Amino acid sequence: MADLTSNLAGIQSPNPFWLASAPPTNSGYQVMRAFEAGWGGAVWKTMGVPIINVSSRYGAVHYRDSRMMGFNNIELISDRPLSDNLKEIEEVKKYFPNHAVIASLMVQSRAEWHQIVKDAENAGSDGIELNFGCPHGMCERGMGSAVGQEPAVLKTITEWVKEVATVPVIVKLTPNITDITEPARAASAGGADAISLINTVQSIVNVDLDTFVPNPQVDGKSTHGGYCGPAVKPIALNMIKCCAQDEQVNVPISGIGGIETWRDAVEHILLGASNVQVCTAVMHYGFGIVREMISGLTDYMDQKGFNSLDELVGKSVKTVDSWEHLNLNYKILAQIDETKCIGCQLCYIACEDGAHQAIRINQNGGSRIPQIIEENCVGCNLCSLVCPVENCISMVQVENDQNSESWTDYVDQGKAPETFDDDRAGGKHHWVPDPKDALKM
Numbered sequence: 170m171a172d173l174t175s176n177l178a179g180i181q182s183p184n185p186f187w188l189a190s191a192p193p194t195n196s197g198y199q200v201m202r203a204f205e206a207g208w209g210g211a212v213w214k215t216m217g218v219p220i221i222n223v224s225s226r227y228g229a230v231h232y233r234d235s236r237m238m239g240f241n242n243i244e245l246i247s248d249r250p251l252s253d254n255l256k257e258i259e260e261v262k263k264y265f266p267n268h269a270v271i272a273s274l275m276v277q278s279r280a281e282w283h284q285i286v287k288d289a290e291n292a293g294s295d296g297i298e299l300n301f302g303c304p305h306g307m308c309e310r311g312m313g314s315a316v317g318q319e320p321a322v323l324k325t326i327t328e329w330v331k332e333v334a335t336v337p338v339i340v341k342l343t344p345n346i347t348d349i350t351e352p353a354r355a356a357s358a359g360g361a362d363a364i365s366l367i368n369t370v371q372s373i374v375n376v377d378l379d380t381f382v383p384n385p386q387v388d389g390k391s392t393h394g395g396y397c398g399p400a401v402k403p404i405a406l407n408m409i410k411c412c413a414q415d416e417q418v419n420v421p422i423s424g425i426g427g428i429e430t431w432r433d434a435v436e437h438i439l440l441g442a443s444n445v446q447v448c449t450a451v452m453h454y455g456f457g458i459v460r461e462m463i464s465g466l467t468d469y470m471d472q473k474g475f476n477s478l479d480e481l482v483g484k485s486v487k488t489v490d491s492w493e494h495l496n497l498n499y500k501i502l503a504q505i506d507e508t509k510c511i512g513c514q515l516c517y518i519a520c521e522d523g524a525h526q527a528i529r530i531n532q533n534g535g536s537r538i539p540q541i542i543e544e545n546c547v548g549c550n551l552c553s554l555v556c557p558v559e560n561c562i563s564m565v566q567v568e569n570d571q572n573s574e575s576w577t578d579y580v581d582q583g584k585a586p587e588t589f590d591d592d593r594a595g596g597k598h599h600w601v602p603d604p605k606d607a608l609k610m
């Protein structure tokens with residue numbers, strides 16, 4: 170059977186499933202119950218100078234009014250005394266010596282960082298996570314994402330922590346930034362042993378149409394919060410991939426964001442994460458979801474012939490390239506399985522109004538089954554994405570004898586010239602890769 174043992178920058182855990190720093194890791198009682206349920210590690214709810222929270226704190230976006238697909242919070246770091254948290258970390262480590270307990274920390278001055286890192290280590294923490302990601306409440310005080318958005322400051326604070334830390338240091342990044350590799354490189358250069366991402370995305374989830382106040386509301390007012398849950402997984406996957414591909418980010422990655430199932434976890438791992446952290450799914454469904462995560466990952470690895478997680482980490486990274494390297498001669502066409510089609514015509518409407526008018530309904534024959542107009546179909550996938558019936562519309566490759574040619578090949582061969590005549594603009598049009606160069610044209 171596949172070995173799920175995980176090692177993130179020297180932090181060992183029985184499996185790669187950790188709880189992210191959040192309400193499920195607020196106390197020793199919760200973390201011990203989580204470990205009993207099967208979680209391999211837990212990043213403690215961020216500790217620092219205890220804060221005062223507001224009521225209410227959470228909002229959500231629901232998919233078709235039922236399942237919560239996006240979750241939003243305006244909660245700050247731990248409101249419990251630091252000494253209580255540290256005492257409970259010590260207790261948890263006594264009962265679960267082989268599980269990973271990571272202290273998430275957030276303070277300001279160099280002296281405060283030194284002190285709290287030593288306190289966390291003395292309590293038995295296996296690692297330290299620096300919360301440079303919280304995008305609400307704490308950033309207004311110059312902490313959290315305010316640090317994550319300033320790579321030079323992030324690097325210096327990481328160096329302060331490394332001056333005293335003897336356990337591995339993980340830097341947790343904010344996604345509220347244009348280029349995630351900048352803070353990731355700074356963390357790496359500052360001596361971080363690993364990075365974790367993503368923290369939450371700045372957001373307002375909805376507005377109450379009667380009171381006119383966005384949710385969550387606090388006595389007639391609201392504030393922006395941090396967005397997480399299934400809706401943010403695509404953002405997390407892209408950012409993890411960016412860090413995994415960057416040569417100056419040479420530290421392992423702990424993947425966070427939208428993980429609910431073993432499949433989500435595998436996607437994070439394939440794009441470069443060495444382990445994963447989960448928050449919203451546990452707040453929604455409880456600690457028990459880890460059982461299916463463990464069995465699902467084990468079965469997947471066994472079926473694919475992977476013995477250890479290392480064989481899986483980053484396996485998809487090489488398949489993601491920039492657009493200009495994709496094969497322009499690869500063509501696919503939609504094909505409808507008439508025996509499965511229920512005649513809802515969603516594909517027809519989507520293609521007719523929103524794509525390339527490549528589907529027709531045979532009005533005269535009285536049939537509701539749509540037909541593909543192959544010469545119009547560009548193989549965009551839209552019809553198969555809106556179709557409510559599984560495997561009813563498949564996208565089938567069109568065989569041709571053309572070699573693989575990308576946009577870059579086209580330019581090299583003069584098939585897609587870098588300049589072309591544009592009479593309306595008064596002459597030649599030039600492609601310029603840097604938008605700033607357009608100002609000189």
Ligand SMILES: Cc1cc2nc3c(=O)[nH]c(=O)nc-3n(C[C@H](O)[C@H](O)[C@H](O)COP(=O)(O)O)c2cc1C
Nearest residue numbers: 189190191215242367368397398426427447448449
């Ligand atoms: C209510 C709530 C509180 C959170 N508190 C913290 C925190 O104290 N420290 C931290 O680093 N991240 C905090 N997070 C962010 C999560 O650790 C995680 O990065 C984020 O929710 C994305 O993961 P998810 O999609 O699995 O929820 C919090 C998230 C939520 C929903």
